[in-house]
Amino acid sequence: MKKLLTAIAAALAGSIAAEAAEPVKIGFSESKTGLFAQAATSQYQSYNLWREQVNAAGGLDVAGTRRMVEFVSYDDQSNPGKAVQIYEKLITDDKVDLLLAPWGTSLHLAIAGVIERYKFPVVGNTAASVQLRKLKAGNIWFPTSLFPDRQSEVLAALLKDRGVSSAALVTNQLPYTQENKSFVVPALKKAGIELVLNEDYPPDVKDLTALLNKVKNAKPDAVLAYTYPADAVLYMKGAREIGLDQQTQVVLLGPQYDFFGKIFGPARNGILTMGHWTPARKDWPSARAFADAFKARWKTDPDFLDAPLAYVSAEILQQAVARAGLDKDRLRETVAGTTFATINGPVRFEGVMNVALPTMISQIQGGTQHIVWPPRERTAEAIAKPAWK
Amino acid sequence: MADLLSGQLLIAALVLAGIYGLVALGLNLIYGTMRLLNVAHGEILMLGGYLAYWCFTLTGVGPIWSMFLALVLAGGFGAVVYRTLCRRVLRSARLIEQIEANSLLVLFGVSIILQNAIALSFTATARAYPYLDDIVRIGGFQVTADRLVVLGIGLALCFAVILFFRFSGTGLAIRALIEQPDAAHLVGVDVERMRTIAFALGFGIAGVAGCLISMLEQVSPFMGFPFTIAAFIVIILGGLGNIAGGLAGAAVLALIEVYGVALTSASMRSILIYGVFIAILVWRPQGLFGRRSVVR
Amino acid sequence: MSPPCFAALLALSAAAFAGIPFLAGDYAIGVALNLLMWIALTQSWVVLSAMTGYVSLGHAVFFGAGAYAMVLCFGSLPFWASVIVAGGATGLLALVVGYPCLRVRGPYFVILTFGLAELVKFVVINIEAALGQFGRLLFGGPGLAEIFYVVLALAAASAAITYSVRRSRFGAGLRAIRENEEAAETLGIDVARYKVLAFALSAVVPGMVGAAMVMRTTYFEPLDLFNPITSFTIVSIAIIGGGDDVPGPVYGAFFLVLLQEMLWANWPEIYMILLGALLVAFVLGVPDGIHGRIASWRRARG
Numbered sequence: 001m002k003k004l005l006t007a008i009a010a011a012l013a014g015s016i017a018a019e020a021a022e023p024v025k026i027g028f029s030e031s032k033t034g035l036f037a038q039a040a041t042s043q044y045q046s047y048n049l050w051r052e053q054v055n056a057a058g059g060l061d062v063a064g065t066r067r068m069v070e071f072v073s074y075d076d077q078s079n080p081g082k083a084v085q086i087y088e089k090l091i092t093d094d095k096v097d098l099l100l101a102p103w104g105t106s107l108h109l110a111i112a113g114v115i116e117r118y119k120f121p122v123v124g125n126t127a128a129s130v131q132l133r134k135l136k137a138g139n140i141w142f143p144t145s146l147f148p149d150r151q152s153e154v155l156a157a158l159l160k161d162r163g164v165s166s167a168a169l170v171t172n173q174l175p176y177t178q179e180n181k182s183f184v185v186p187a188l189k190k191a192g193i194e195l196v197l198n199e200d201y202p203p204d205v206k207d208l209t210a211l212l213n214k215v216k217n218a219k220p221d222a223v224l225a226y227t228y229p230a231d232a233v234l235y236m237k238g239a240r241e242i243g244l245d246q247q248t249q250v251v252l253l254g255p256q257y258d259f260f261g262k263i264f265g266p267a268r269n270g271i272l273t274m275g276h277w278t279p280a281r282k283d284w285p286s287a288r289a290f291a292d293a294f295k296a297r298w299k300t301d302p303d304f305l306d307a308p309l310a311y312v313s314a315e316i317l318q319q320a321v322a323r324a325g326l327d328k329d330r331l332r333e334t335v336a337g338t339t340f341a342t343i344n345g346p347v348r349f350e351g352v353m354n355v356a357l358p359t360m361i362s363q364i365q366g367g368t369q370h371i372v373w374p375p376r377e378r379t380a381e382a383i384a385k386p387a388w389k
Numbered sequence: 390m391a392d393l394l395s396g397q398l399l400i401a402a403l404v405l406a407g408i409y410g411l412v413a414l415g416l417n418l419i420y421g422t423m424r425l426l427n428v429a430h431g432e433i434l435m436l437g438g439y440l441a442y443w444c445f446t447l448t449g450v451g452p453i454w455s456m457f458l459a460l461v462l463a464g465g466f467g468a469v470v471y472r473t474l475c476r477r478v479l480r481s482a483r484l485i486e487q488i489e490a491n492s493l494l495v496l497f498g499v500s501i502i503l504q505n506a507i508a509l510s511f512t513a514t515a516r517a518y519p520y521l522d523d524i525v526r527i528g529g530f531q532v533t534a535d536r537l538v539v540l541g542i543g544l545a546l547c548f549a550v551i552l553f554f555r556f557s558g559t560g561l562a563i564r565a566l567i568e569q570p571d572a573a574h575l576v577g578v579d580v581e582r583m584r585t586i587a588f589a590l591g592f593g594i595a596g597v598a599g600c601l602i603s604m605l606e607q608v609s610p611f612m613g614f615p616f617t618i619a620a621f622i623v624i625i626l627g628g629l630g631n632i633a634g635g636l637a638g639a640a641v642l643a644l645i646e647v648y649g650v651a652l653t654s655a656s657m658r659s660i661l662i663y664g665v666f667i668a669i670l671v672w673r674p675q676g677l678f679g680r681r682s683v684v685r
Numbered sequence: 686m687s688p689p690c691f692a693a694l695l696a697l698s699a700a701a702f703a704g705i706p707f708l709a710g711d712y713a714i715g716v717a718l719n720l721l722m723w724i725a726l727t728q729s730w731v732v733l734s735a736m737t738g739y740v741s742l743g744h745a746v747f748f749g750a751g752a753y754a755m756v757l758c759f760g761s762l763p764f765w766a767s768v769i770v771a772g773g774a775t776g777l778l779a780l781v782v783g784y785p786c787l788r789v790r791g792p793y794f795v796i797l798t799f800g801l802a803e804l805v806k807f808v809v810i811n812i813e814a815a816l817g818q819f820g821r822l823l824f825g826g827p828g829l830a831e832i833f834y835v836v837l838a839l840a841a842a843s844a845a846i847t848y849s850v851r852r853s854r855f856g857a858g859l860r861a862i863r864e865n866e867e868a869a870e871t872l873g874i875d876v877a878r879y880k881v882l883a884f885a886l887s888a889v890v891p892g893m894v895g896a897a898m899v900m901r902t903t904y905f906e907p908l909d910l911f912n913p914i915t916s917f918t919i920v921s922i923a924i925i926g927g928g929d930d931v932p933g934p935v936y937g938a939f940f941l942v943l944l945q946e947m948l949w950a951n952w953p954e955i956y957m958i959l960l961g962a963l964l965v966a967f968v969l970g971v972p973d974g975i976h977g978r979i980a981s982w983r984r985a986r987g
Contacts, residue, residue: 489795491972494924498963504957618913660807670789670793679793
């Protein structure tokens with residue numbers, strides 16, 4: 001009863017505060033339809049979870065004043081051209097107070113020009129490409145550490161540590177996996193790991209048996225499957241079916257998502273994957289709380305990539321607005337010059353990059369995702385992948 | 390080279406052929422009979438997939454059983470779509486002039502509605518469930534049980550439809566409609582009824598295919614389009630309205646996907662598929678087993 | 686409409702559009718740019734598909750191939766020169782593949798063109814992978830206004846092409862092919878040559894449009910530039926507009942672009958569903974397209 005009363009009181013306080021001040025309008029485009037729709041859902045879910053939490057706590061702290069948060073969002077159809085148009089509309093027509101990022105590298109790159117033209121700061125999230133570093137610093141920042149060049153070095157170090165001396169690489173022809181491939185091939189060579197098979201496959205592939213058969217015959221120590229989520233499923237099913245029994249198997253994109261666990265359950269144990277977030281990190285106290293709130297709100301576990309990153313970008317915005325208010329120039333300075341506390345640990349930007357977060361490699365263990373490399377960051381020791389059951 | 394003869398590749402090709410054949414079967418009935426460019430085909434599969442997913446998650450009933458429900462529901466939906474929308478396209482003298490483009494637009498509209506209604510109801514998140522994923526060993530190779538089930542049901546359905554066309558009165562009437570639309574009308578085939586049946590059957594089988602596919606991959610609102618494409622390629626390769634030809638088309642596609650990749654490189658997969666498809670059409674403009682009379 | 690009349694109207698419309706960058710904000714320019722893009726693409730489609738009856742469901746191939754030509758020229762040629770190269774390249778592509786493809790007819794041709802677009806898409810994906818490219822960033826390209834004027838010129842040019850083909854002996858030949866290809870042949874029309882020419886003619890402008898539009902997003906990714914939805918939208922606009930002449934694509938593009946703008950701004954949650962429903966309703970309710978409906982009103986009023 002007491003809980004209920006405090007809740008009502010809080011809600012009343014919130015609504016009074018909200019009456020006192022206009023809501024803060026935050027705009028973004030979401031990929032509700034098209035190529036990215038499936039992957040982009042968790043970003044939208046994190047944004048909304050954040051908004052609901054902020055509003056339930058009485059509103060967004062705008063340099064001392066509490067104001068409710070209101071979203072203005074449109075479907076960009078996963079189309080970069082459409083996203084450009086939407087951000088132009090959000091800025092000039094809807095006159096939003098703040099912006100959140102769209103989904104994926106291509107859309108981040110596409111809107112970079114618009115926000116530069118209007119000098120409108122945006123904290124990016126779900127983008128990772130070395131090309132992002134070419135963007136002009138000042139209006140866009142990236143909290144992620146999943147940049148393919150760094151990621152490849154860290155992965156090569158992990159493989160070497162596990163005594164891997166030969167590897168097979170199969171790569172989807174889409175940009176992010178191709179970019180990773182272009183960096184991991186030299187990284188493996190440098191680490192003295194022989195690449196015994198290196199083959200691409202197209203994104204619309206329906207069966208990987210023939211390719212995985214070649215992998216099996218090449219008998220590598222490790223298999224690197226540079227997949228997107230849909231073909232990650234094909235890889236897992238195929239690898240299990242023909243019995244690829246390597247103890248080191250890397251699946252790049254896929255294992256991080258809730259549906260992956262639903263299909264494979266314990267069979268995905270020991271799969272290495274990319275990711276720099278886990279609720280298991282004790283020194284990121286809010287990480288667990290975020291995972292629980294997400295699950296309670298959306299009835300699925302957050303993925304280990306986009307959901308936390310989207311939430312981190314909203315947290316950064318929230319903390320920056322608390323200090324700087326809504327003035328674009330002050331906001332820009334604050335984002336660029338502050339260390340933020342987030343569910344993914346501290347965030348501090350230099351140029352467009354987050355320099356406080358090292359690049360890490362994760363592994364599925366016991367139904368969740370742990371950080372296993374580098375050693376000083378890990379939440380669990382890397383294990384050898386058990387045999388397929 | 391010994392690889393090529395391995396049972397593992399053979400079974401993979403067979404299973405894939407079964408999937409392609411099953412996916413294309415429903416479309417063949419509709420595009421083959423009425424030349425309605427059914428770009429919503431994949432969305433019916435998607436609906437079947439969702440049905441199977443929810444049946445399994447909420448009640449524990451597997452797709453082996455929910456596919457019967459899918460057959461009925463999707464079939465009913467097909468009859469409704471035909472009666473309310475497609476019949477008008479076929480009846481209007483103006484619309485029939487550009488039947489492909491007009492039906493494309495109508496069914497494109499239907500597919501947009503279905504995709505987005507599902508996305509709105511269930512979000513675009515991918516969903517999946519484990520079912521029959523035990524590994525079966527046959528001789529020297531292994532295969533997951535769900536894939537064998539899809540192969541079995543796919544082939545059974547294809548043969549059932551072939552028999553239906555060969556021996557049942559309704560089937561013969563529909564076949565007459567495919568091969569000689571004008572003549573069929575003259576000899577007293579109830580064109581309207583046959584078309585409704587073809588539509589219901591086409592959608593129903595697509596729903597069943599969706600149910601079964603949901604065992605093999607995750608379902609999401611936008612999963613349908615690649616299946617639509619695959620289905621069109623299969624039935625065009627085999628010759629429109631030719632069910633056995635469709636099976637051959639599915640086999641061609643599966644052989645390229647498995648043996649083409651084994652012989653060249655996986656990166657060539659899609660180039661081979663579309664390249665061979667175009668080459669076959671240029672060589673035989675009515676598909677492998679199509680008849681001249683199908684074309685206006 | 687007589688040629689001088691048409692020329693005057695075309696010049697007037699182009700002048701009206703040319704004023705937009707001076708008067709409107711970036712958002713409105715973006716909408717107008719979209720409109721012009723679809724007009725240009727659909728006019729080109731009409732030259733082939735509405736006139737000959739060979740329905741192409743793969744016009745995205747020329748859009749994407751043009752964009753790719755631009756990407757390859759980027760940095761070594763000026764913007765406008767790259768646009769022209771792109772047009773030449775896609776025209777050539779159409780000449781090469783046109784003869785074998787146009788032997789295939791009816792429903793088979795529809796899916797063949799679709800397959801062709803996919804084939805070229807995957808060839809480009811493979812080339813990019815072989816070159817070690819992963820999505821190309823195109824910095825330092827032309828501004829919005831420059832792209833806008835190029836696409837405006839292309840829209841005007843494509844309308845002029847449709848107008849003159851429609852009223853030429855060539856156009857009469859194309860329509861004879863649509864009515865009855867065998868009869869056209871016995872009338873002495875070189876059917877094969879006519880079809881290939883129409884195919885090539887309908888490929889040049891989309892290639893140039895694709896080249897210009899890829900600079901709008903400053904990012905090239907084959908899956909996006911060869912998106913089948915582009916092909917579908919072209920067919921939709923042509924059908925909504927109706928007819929095999931200049932006004933159809935203009936009406937259709939205005940209708941679809943403005944409708945989309947209105948729907949997604951006002952009903953962001955369900956606008957795609959509404960759009961789908963309106964497409965269905967439109968075909969069934971206005972089978973002649975907007976052009977046909979306007980023409981019959983005119984006739985009714987005498």
